[in-house]
Amino acid sequence: MSQNNDFLRGLLPTAVDSTRETNVSSQPDTIWQHIVEETTVEAQREPILASFLHATILNHTSLASSLSFHLASKLGSPAAPAILLREVIEQAIAEDDSILSAARDDIKAFRQRDSACHACATPLLYYKGFHALQAHRIAHWLWHQGRVPMALFFQNRISIAFGIDIHPAAKVGSGIMFDHGTGIVVGETASIGNNVSIMHSVTLGGTGKEAGDRHPKVADGVLISAGAKILGNIHIGEGAQVAAGSVVLKDVAAHTIVAGVPAKEIGKPCCAEPALSMDHSIKP
Structure with missing residues (x-):
């Protein structure tokens, strides 16, 4: 076995991990079941990736x-x-149930909204937008535990690994899709x-060097298209839509x-939650 495989095997779940996870909840994790079923098929279809798929999913007993x-x-x-x-990461997941709950909601979001995503396993395996979101949730937990250096370390590694920079203190809900x-x-x-x-x-x-509350607040159901810049302590109302390449400097009504x-303002979205429809067209 290669040195890399030895390293991967060292990270695989132990019997203690499996027992702990089994005791967390008696309810079946349907998202995890879908992921395992899909990955089993893919491992048979693409033998070259079988080692990766087993190490990442099939050798584990839970999504956590x-x-x-x-x-x-x-x-x-x-x-x-x-x-x-x-x-x-395991400590954060064990102590904050919302981290794993949000991960499941994010997987559903990618599966339902991304026309290129045909399986629940795909975001977990391949999408850096999903990876960055989940890693940010760990950094956010660390930040609120007072472990600021470790939170900032996670932010740095997220930025380097995924090209996405989220401050650990930023608040992110669930059912989020960072497309690409x-x-x-x-x-x-x-x-x-x-x-x-x-x-x-x-x-x-932000808009400069001011301190304090200085960044945007994005409400539920919002769709923000590619290249948009939203600057300052402004509010983007529920179900709003920001067109590609826009520079938003003041509040946007719901x-x-x-x-x-x-x-x-140039019109109304096609539905109450444009984030779900992913319709980027503009209908004045």
């Missing part, structure tokens, strides 16, 4: 175990090996509600579309 292994293997570095980061994800930046005092879809190269940033530089 698989997720902690996969994130740690991507975020590990010579300064902080994956096996140590996995301990941190490349170049997304989320500032310290920003917040993102539930069931939000954000495309690549989106910035939720259930409206804004576009342009600077962005102006």
